Amino acid sequence: MNDIAEEINIELIYVIVNHGFGSRIVKAAKRDGIKGSTIAYARGTAHKKFLDYLGLSDIRKEIVFLLADKETAFRAMEDLNRDFCFDKPNHGIAFTTSVCKVSGTKNIVCNKKSERGAESVMFNLITIIVDKGKGEEVVAAAEKSGSRGATILNARGSGIHETAKLFSMEIAPEKEIVLILSECGITDEIVNSISSSLKMNEPGNGIIYVQNVNTAYGVR
Amino acid sequence: MNLILSKLKEVVLSVLPITLIVVLLNFTLTPLETPYFIRFLIAAALIIIGLTVFLLGVDLGITPIGVDLGQSVAKSNRIWMVALAGILLGFFINIAEPDLHVLAGQVQSVTSALISKQLILIVVSVGIAVMLSLGLIRIVKYVPLNIMFTVLYAIIFFLAFFTTPEFLAISFDASGATTGALTTPFMLALALGVSRLKKDSKASEIDSFGLVGLASSGAIISVMVMSIISKPEGVAAAVATDEASTNSILLPFIQMLPTIAWEIALALMPIVIIFLISRKFSLKMSKKSFIKVLFGLIMTFTGLVIFLLGVNAGFMKVGNIVGFKFASMDSGLYVILAGFILGMVTIIAEPAVSILTHQIEDVTSGYVKRKVVMVFLALGVALAVALSIVRIVVPEIQLWHFLLPGYLLSIVMSFFTPKLFVGIAFDSGGVASGPMAATFILAFAQGAAEATESANVLIDGFGIIAMIAMTPLIALQILGFIFKIKSKKRG
Numbered sequence: 001m002n003d004i005a006e007e008i009n010i011e012l013i014y015v016i017v018n019h020g021f022g023s024r025i026v027k028a029a030k031r032d033g034i035k036g037s038t039i040a041y042a043r044g045t046a047h048k049k050f051l052d053y054l055g056l057s058d059i060r061k062e063i064v065f066l067l068a069d070k071e072t073a074f075r076a077m078e079d080l081n082r083d084f085c086f087d088k089p090n091h092g093i094a095f096t097t098s099v100c101k102v103s104g105t106k107n108i109v110c111n112k113k114s115e116r117g118a119e120s121v122m123f124n125l126i127t128i129i130v131d132k133g134k135g136e137e138v139v140a141a142a143e144k145s146g147s148r149g150a151t152i153l154n155a156r157g158s159g160i161h162e163t164a165k166l167f168s169m170e171i172a173p174e175k176e177i178v179l180i181l182s183e184c185g186i187t188d189e190i191v192n193s194i195s196s197s198l199k200m201n202e203p204g205n206g207i208i209y210v211q212n213v214n215t216a217y218g219v220r
Numbered sequence: 221m222n223l224i225l226s227k228l229k230e231v232v233l234s235v236l237p238i239t240l241i242v243v244l245l246n247f248t249l250t251p252l253e254t255p256y257f258i259r260f261l262i263a264a265a266l267i268i269i270g271l272t273v274f275l276l277g278v279d280l281g282i283t284p285i286g287v288d289l290g291q292s293v294a295k296s297n298r299i300w301m302v303a304l305a306g307i308l309l310g311f312f313i314n315i316a317e318p319d320l321h322v323l324a325g326q327v328q329s330v331t332s333a334l335i336s337k338q339l340i341l342i343v344v345s346v347g348i349a350v351m352l353s354l355g356l357i358r359i360v361k362y363v364p365l366n367i368m369f370t371v372l373y374a375i376i377f378f379l380a381f382f383t384t385p386e387f388l389a390i391s392f393d394a395s396g397a398t399t400g401a402l403t404t405p406f407m408l409a410l411a412l413g414v415s416r417l418k419k420d421s422k423a424s425e426i427d428s429f430g431l432v433g434l435a436s437s438g439a440i441i442s443v444m445v446m447s448i449i450s451k452p453e454g455v456a457a458a459v460a461t462d463e464a465s466t467n468s469i470l471l472p473f474i475q476m477l478p479t480i481a482w483e484i485a486l487a488l489m490p491i492v493i494i495f496l497i498s499r500k501f502s503l504k505m506s507k508k509s510f511i512k513v514l515f516g517l518i519m520t521f522t523g524l525v526i527f528l529l530g531v532n533a534g535f536m537k538v539g540n541i542v543g544f545k546f547a548s549m550d551s552g553l554y555v556i557l558a559g560f561i562l563g564m565v566t567i568i569a570e571p572a573v574s575i576l577t578h579q580i581e582d583v584t585s586g587y588v589k590r591k592v593v594m595v596f597l598a599l600g601v602a603l604a605v606a607l608s609i610v611r612i613v614v615p616e617i618q619l620w621h622f623l624l625p626g627y628l629l630s631i632v633m634s635f636f637t638p639k640l641f642v643g644i645a646f647d648s649g650g651v652a653s654g655p656m657a658a659t660f661i662l663a664f665a666q667g668a669a670e671a672t673e674s675a676n677v678l679i680d681g682f683g684i685i686a687m688i689a690m691t692p693l694i695a696l697q698i699l700g701f702i703f704k705i706k707s708k709k710r711g
Contacts (some may be wrong), residue, residue, distance in 0.1 A: 022586070041585055059223055062586075133422035152421065154585040173707050174587040175423060 010099040011073035012209065013066040016042070017092035022062035023172070028083050029066050032076040036207065038065040038129050038175055040156030065129070065157070065177070067102065067209060100124075101210035103195055122185040123213040128178040128194060129157065130206035135176035137203065138194055142178075145193040146186045148219075153177040181219045231272045234574065237565040238660075239264040242538060249554075250545040255469050256538055262473070263534020265567065266526050268395065273592040274401075274523025275574055281516025283575075284509075285495045290413020292498070294360065302360055302414075306353025309410070310435065313403050315345040318483040319658065323397040327390060327443075332355065335450050339412040340443075347442025348398055348435045351385070355434040359414045359427045365642050366634035372437045373631055379444040380620070389619050391443035392686030395436035396653025401524055402487050404572040404651055407432050408579055426639045428583050432648040433646025436689065472533040480528045493672070527571065531659050538614055539660040543667025548690045554666050556606050563605030563688075564598045566660050572651040573597060588694055592699065593644070600695030601652055608665055611683070615674040619683040623690060630693035631706040632700075641700025648692040 013034075015025050022039040029037060042061045068076060073096055085091045108169040128138050135152040142150060182190050191208055199205050242260060246252050252260070293305040314320060324340040351372075358368055380388055399407075408431070415427035495513070542562070546555040567573060577590040577597075611617045634642045662684055669680045 039586060041582065132425070133420070135421060136419065154421070156585045171703065171707055172587065174425075174584055209620045 005112065006094070009070055010098050010209070011068060011070050011096040012211070013064075013073055013096045015066070015092065015093065015094040016044070016061055017064070017084070018090075019060035019062055021092065022064050023063045025080060025084065025092055026066075026172075028080055029064075029076050032079050033072045034066050034068045034076055034111050036158065037068060038155045038177060039063070039172065040065070040155035040177060042070070047093060063159055065155075067099070067207070082181075093165040095213060098210050099169045099209045101191065101208075103200055103208045115142045117212070122184060123216045123219060124182050124184055125211045125213050126180040126182055126190060126194075126208065127211070128180070128206065129155070129175055130198060132174035132176055134198065134206070135178050137198060138176075138178045139180075141194045141197040142182075142190050145189040147180050147182055147190050149180070152177070159194060179217060181213065223493055226271070227276055228268075228272045230574070231268055231275065235264060235268050235271065238562070241561065241565055242542070245542060250542050252538060256541065257345070258469050259472065259534045260538045261534075262469070263476065263530035266473075266530030266534070266682040268531050270523045270526030270528070271571055272352070272523070272570070273519050274571060276525055277516045277519025277521070277523050278382070278514070278575060280403045281513050281518075281520050282491065283412075285491065286406045286409025288412035289494070290410040290415075291417060293356070294414045299357065299360065303353045305549075306356040307349045309494065310349030310352030311345045312494070313406060313434045314348045314398060316487045317398065317400045317403055318487055319397040319655070320344060321399040321483070322658075323390075323394055328411070331450075335446065335531075337414045340446065343442050343446050344394060344398065344439050346444075346574050347438040349438075351441075352431065353435045353436025355411070355431045356404070356414055358434075359411065359431075362423065365426075365430045365639065365646070366631075367641075367645060368434065369437070369634060370631055372434070372441070373627055376440055376444065377624075377627075378439065379441065379448065379493060382448045383444050385618065385620070386682070387444070387447040388623075389686060390684035391440050391447065392619075392623060392689070393682055393684075394439040394443045396658065396685035396689050397649065398436055398439040398651035399432055399572070399653065400487070401528075401571050401655050402484075402491070402520070403435075404432055404654070405575045406426055406491060407435060408576060408647070412579065415422075426577070426643060427582055429640070429643030431487060431647070432650040433643070436650040438518040445616045450663055455603035473529055476529055476533050477525075481525050484521055484524050488517065492517060496660035524571075528655060533657055534657045535656075536663045541578045543664035544671045547613075547668035547669075547671035555613065556609045559609040559664065560606040561669070562600045562664060563661060564602035566656050567598050567601040567652055567688075568594060569652045570652065570656045572654045573648075576644075576648060576651045584640070588640075588644075588703070593648070595695065596695045596699045597648055597652060597692055600691040601603055601657070601688050601693075604691040605661055605665070605684070607691075608684045608687045609668055612665065612669050612672055612680045619686065623686060626690045626694065630690070630697060632693065637697045637700035638704050641697055641703070645693045645700070648696055649689045652692050653689045657688050658685060672680075 013029075015023060019041070024040065026037040035139075042062045042063050043123045044059050044061045066073075066076065077094060077096065080094060081087070086094050126142075130138055132154075137151070139147075139150040153176065155177050157175045158172045180190065187210060192208060194208060195201065200208060222430075230301045239261075246257055289305070289309070293302055296302070320341060324337045324344070327335055327340050354368075357363075358365070383391065408429075411431035412428045416426045418424035418427065440483045495517075499510070539562075542558070543555070546558045549555065573594070580588050580589050580593055607622055611619065611622070630645070634645075637645075663683045665680070
């Protein structure tokens with residue numbers, strides 16, 4: 001477990017853009033030194049009453065997940081904003097959230113754990129990104145150490161170990177994103193269990209990161 | 221507005237290539253008479269509008285109905301329910317399919333009414349219904365797709381020994397006729413709905429495809445069986461003569477409207493009835509989403525009528541003329557090359573191709589991109605049309621000279637390609653042979669056959685749909701190989 005990051009020095013960038021732009025965002029982000037990325041499909045609405053009624057307002061979106069250390073993340077954010085003009089309407093949105101633990105990648109190095117409002121945080125959000133089909137394994141491993149539930153999203157993405165080109169187009173292998181909300185006390189256990197059963201220490205087997213959750217409903 | 225505009229853009233991009241090529245040909249190699257040319261341009265505009273409305277309507281209406289039905293059937297957790305649903309849906313949807321009516325009419329005239337139209341309709345619909353039912357059971361029971369196809373095509377090859385060459389072509393053409401513009405999206409959605417419930421995400425993805433391919437093989441088998449049992453004496457050479465050509469520009473559009481509208485209304489009817497019945501019993505649906513689906517169905521109807529009007533009244537005749545003129549040139553090479561290019565651009569404008577490629581992209585979360593599938597599909601169909609023209613120009617080559625090795629190759633390949641691509645490939649075989657291929661390409665080939673002295677319009681006219689349904693199997697499995705090699709991890 002030597003590469004588990006233990007300092008809030010890492011940022012998770014979310015970029016939500018119209019369908020088709022995801023791959024371009026990733027390409028731009030790679031220039032800034034962000035190595036891995038995951039893209040999931042989503043739907044958004046445009047708020048036009050008449051079209052909404054007829055169901056013609058659903059717009060296909062892509063959510064891009066990028067993980068990087070703070071410095072790289074902010075540089076990437078600035079560059080992305082310049083290239084894709086998020087300030088203008090209908091150009092998508094981008095935001096970052098902080099991450100308190102990362103495992104499964106050697107590109108992000110951190111040092112010390114910091115206690116940030118330890119009392120107020122009761123839950124952690126554990127996000128695990130693995131190859132398609134392994135989501136069930138992740139859930140099984142998490143349940144063994146006390147997790148009560150999980151949500152799986154379909155996505156595509158690539159790390160430095162697995163990019164391929166088909167003609168001029170990049171192929172990003174299929175992934176699954178598993179979201180688990182856990183009580184702070186058992187977060188470590190769950191992460192360790194997943195990490196060991198899926199051999200996350202070895203390169204190319206997936207990534208785990210943990211975020212603090214400020215409020216949570218419906219989790220017991 | 222965004223959604224409509226992006227759909228419109230996509231449709232314009234897919235219809236533009238064929239339009240531009242015909243316009244280019246008009247001013248260079250094969251000038252058309254003015255009324256035909258103007259009619260062609262009007263038709264192109266109609267096709268763009270119709271296809272946009274149709275595709276939006278399918279997304280709102282047909283696909284949700286299919287997915288919901290598939291899910292509620294699978295949730296019943298009873299194998300006989302799945303089997304029964306497959307039989308009922310397959311039968312009623314196909315018996316109303318306009319393409320099947322055309323095929324049945326052809327067979328009736330070819331066999332001098334020895335086999336009646338009604339008999340063909342029922343037999344083929346039953347064949348498809350059985351295959352659809354087996355296909356759904358396969359998804360629930362985890363039977364590998366390539367095993368199913370191996371068994372089915374073994375049966376087809378066995379039956380082919382006893383079938384006359386004319387009927388061989390007709391039966392393979394039947395596989396294309398069954399997968400019309402309405403049935404294909406519905407079957408695709410049905411498979412998606414059933415397989416979506418699977419907990420194992422890999423299996424769920426793989427099993428979203430393949431149902432259309434299975435249904436088409438049902439059609440092939442049923443026509444073959446019918447021809448063996450009834451033993452038609454020979455093939456009468458009566459082929460429907462062309463309708464009287466007018467110089468009026470708008471008349472053909474007006475004349476065809478009622479027939480097309482009636483056909484589509486009839487074809488849509490079973491889906492609407494099934495939807496209304498299932499809403500009463502099982503589907504839980506809010507009023508808002510109910511209205512959405514109804515609106516989607518209306519759009520599907522309007523769009524398809526406009527689209528088919530354009531294709532039938534404008535494109536068909538032009539395809540015929542272009543084929544004739546190219547084949548009249550001194551070298552056979554020109555017409556073969558023209559077939560290749562026209563095949564490539566026609567398939568891009570095929571409605572079901574757009575639906576399938578979108579579904580592939582959605583199910584794989586963008587791992588398999590639409591464009592790559594399109595490119596391979598276009599190349600496959602281009603080759604199919606070119607080879608069909610070769611068959612017309614060189615009388616020694618028979619249809620089975622292409623079909624037998626082609627299908628053998630695709631069956632063998634199905635054991636080595638990733639499972640996902642096996643399903644996609646066999647589905648796209650059915651998808652490629654849609655209304656565009658059945659009108660424009662078929663008319664082109666018949667035009668070419670008319671101009672070639674050694675060719676028989678009837679015998680050489682059949683079999684083109686069969687070729688178009690076969691080559692995508694190989695093309696997309698090759699794509700599967702490439703993906704397999706390229707996505708290997710480099711540790």
